[in-house]
Each structure stands twice: as structure tokens, then as C-alpha cells.
Amino acid sequence: EVQLVESGGDLVQPGGSLKLSCAASEFTFSAYWMSWVRQAPGKGLEWVANIKRDASEEYYLDSVKGRFTISRDNAKNSLYLQMNSLRVEDTAFYYCARWFYSSSSYFDSWGQGTLVTVSS
Amino acid sequence: DIQMTQSPSSLSASVGVRVTITCRASQSISRYLNWYQQKPGKAPNLLIYATSTLQSGVPSRFSGSGSGTDFTFTIDSLQPEDLATYYCQQSYSVPFTFGPGTKVDV
Numbered sequence: 138e139v140q141l142v143e144s145g146g147d148l149v150q151p152g153g154s155l156k157l158s159c160a161a162s163e164f165t166f167s168a169y170w171m172s173w174v175r176q177a178p179g180k181g182l183e184w185v186a187n188i189k190r191d192a193s194e195e196y197y198l199d200s201v202k203g204r205f206t207i208s209r210d211n212a213k214n215s216l217y218l219q220m221n222s223l224r225v226e227d228t229a230f231y232y233c234a235r236w237f238y239s240s241s242s243y244f245d246s247w248g249q250g251t252l253v254t255v256s257s
Numbered sequence: 258d259i260q261m262t263q264s265p266s267s268l269s270a271s272v273g274v275r276v277t278i279t280c281r282a283s284q285s286i287s288r289y290l291n292w293y294q295q296k297p298g299k300a301p302n303l304l305i306y307a308t309s310t311l312q313s314g315v316p317s318r319f320s321g322s323g324s325g326t327d328f329t330f331t332i333d334s335l336q337p338e339d340l341a342t343y344y345c346q347q348s349y350s351v352p353f354t355f356g357p358g359t360k361v362d363v
Contacts, residue, residue, distance in 0.1 A: 174301075182293075182301060182344055184353040196351045199258075232300055241307035242348040243291040247300040 139164050139246040141233045146251030153223050153255070159216040159233030159248055167191075167211040170236040172244060173218045175229035175253075183229075186218065187236055201227075223255045259283050259347050263356035270363065276332040278359045280345035285325045289349040292321055292330050295358075296341045304343075305330070337363050 145157040157173070173185040186207040187196045195207055206219040216233055230250040237245045260283035270276050280290065288308040293301040303312045305321040308328060318333045332339055340363045345356040 181358050182295075182346070182355040184346075184355070187351070187353075198352050237306075241289065241310070243303055243306040243346075244293070244301070245303050245306075245312065247302070249300055 139235065141235065141246060141248035143231065143233050143248045143251035146231065146253045148254045148256065149223055150257050151223060151225055151255055154219070154221045155223065155253060157218040157220070157231055157233075157251060157253070161214045161216065161233075161235075164235070164246075166209075166214040170238045171207075171209060171216045172234045172236045173207060173216075174232045174234050174244065174247075175227075176232070176250070177226075177229045180229075185231070188216070220253070223253075225255050227253060228255045229253060258352055259286060259350060259354055261345055261347055261354050261356040263343075263345060263359050265359060266357065267360040268362070270335050270361070272337060272363060273334050276335050276339075276361060278330040278343055278345075278361075280323075280328040280330065280356050282326045282328075282347055282349075286347045286349035288324050289347055290321070290323065290328050291346045291348060292319075293344045293346065293355075294339075294341045295344065301344065332361075335361075335363055339363060 140162040142160045172187045188207045204222045208217045232250045233248040234244040235246040290308045292305040295301040309321045342358045342360045
């Protein structure tokens with residue numbers, strides 16, 4: 138069974154930085170696109186970023202572009218999200234998700250989420 | 258960006274009844290439409306992809322249909338464990354947007 142375990146969520150002040158990690162197991166990590174999806178407490182889901190299998194392509198939500206960076210280490214089966222210049226509106230549970238990319242594409246596995254709180 | 262809407266925003270139904278949720282895209286997304294279930298306090302779970310294909314292990318009481326801009330998600334014979342919020346999501350283009358969700362109470 139696919140395992141995705143996020144870590145790194147914390148309370149941070151506006152303007153601060155945080156790096157999230159996602160440890161993947163029980164599948165060939167390097168064969169899949171990966172994603173971050175967030176959910177503000179009590180709100181809906183919002184896609185944040187995607188990264189290609191070999192990290193040669195990245196895509197971002199406009200509101201995080203230039204502030205967040207998605208990356209991966211296929212040797213360590215790990216996905217990351219570096220978040221800089223954090224804003225109150227970035228407060229959310231951040232989910233690591235596997236993006237199945239083919240003729241149809243979808244988030245087919247999710248981690249349990251890690252909470253990022255941006256507050257003074 | 259493609260905007261996704263869902264209706265209703267919430268519903269309450271009895272065990273055994275049929276429940277239908279609609280999802281509409283602001284422009285044509287062909288059949289690039291997925292459905293997720295999120296139970297309280299849990300991560301989302303993929304139920305249906307490409308409008309109508311059931312993810313492995315998902316009960317057959319769940320189904321989906323549609324194309325273009327209008328889509329439907331149906332639960333035949335609602336069960337107590339179906340208490341959840343259901344989200345549609347388009348995978349036609351970046352940013353991959355979700356609908357606002359439909360909360361189903363049983």
C-alpha cells in the first residue's frame with residue numbers, strides 16, 4: 138500500500154519560512170509526478186504545486202509562485218515544499234499527494250497532512 | 258483559471274436513498290473530471306477519475322457521468338459510512354481546481 142508521510146508543519150510568523158517534507162514508500166517514487174495540495178481549516182481543497190518525475194518541470198498556483206518551491210530527491214524517496222514569505226492566508230493543512238499522470242490524471246494517493254499555521 | 262462549482266453545498270438523506278451531486282466547470286474540460294471523498298478529520302480519497310471510472314476498491318454504488326462542462330456524481334443506496342464531503346476536481350489544465358465541496362449527512 139502506498140505510504141505518504143508529511144512532516145515539518147509548525148507555527149510561523151508572517152514573513153517567515155518553513156520547509157515541509159513528505160516521505161514516500163511502497164511504490165516506485167521516481168516513476169510518479171508528485172503534488173502538494175492544501176486545505177485551510179474548515180475550507181475546501183486547493184492545489185499548490187506539481188513536480189515531474191525527474192524534477193525537470195514544476196507548476197505552481199499563482200498565489201504561491203515566487204514564494205514556494207517544490208522539489209524532490211528520488212534517491213531518498215522524498216518530496217519537499219520550501220515556503221518563504223509566508224502569509225496568514227497560507228495557513229492550512231498541507232497534503233502530499235501522488236499525481237497519476239497519463240491520458241487521465243488524478244491524485245490517487247494522499248498523505249495524512251501536516252498543519253502550517255501562519256500567525257503573529 | 259477554470260472555476261468549478263458544485264450543488265448542493267450540503268444535503269441530508271436517509272440510508273438507502275439515491276444521492277446526486279452536480280459539478281459544473283466554467284469552460285469545457287472534456288472528461289477530465291475526478292471525484293474525491295473526504296471523511297471528517299481524514300485526507301481525501303479518490304473515488305472516480307476521468308468522469309466515470311471507479312478507482313480500484315471503491316464500492317460500485319458510486320458512479321459518475323457527464324462531459325464538457327456538466328457532470329454528475331451519484332451514490333446509489335446511501336450508506337452510513339458515506340458521511341463525508343465530496344469534491345470534484347478538473348485535471349484539464351493548471352491550476353488543477355477543485356469544487357467547493359458537497360457535505361453529505363446521513
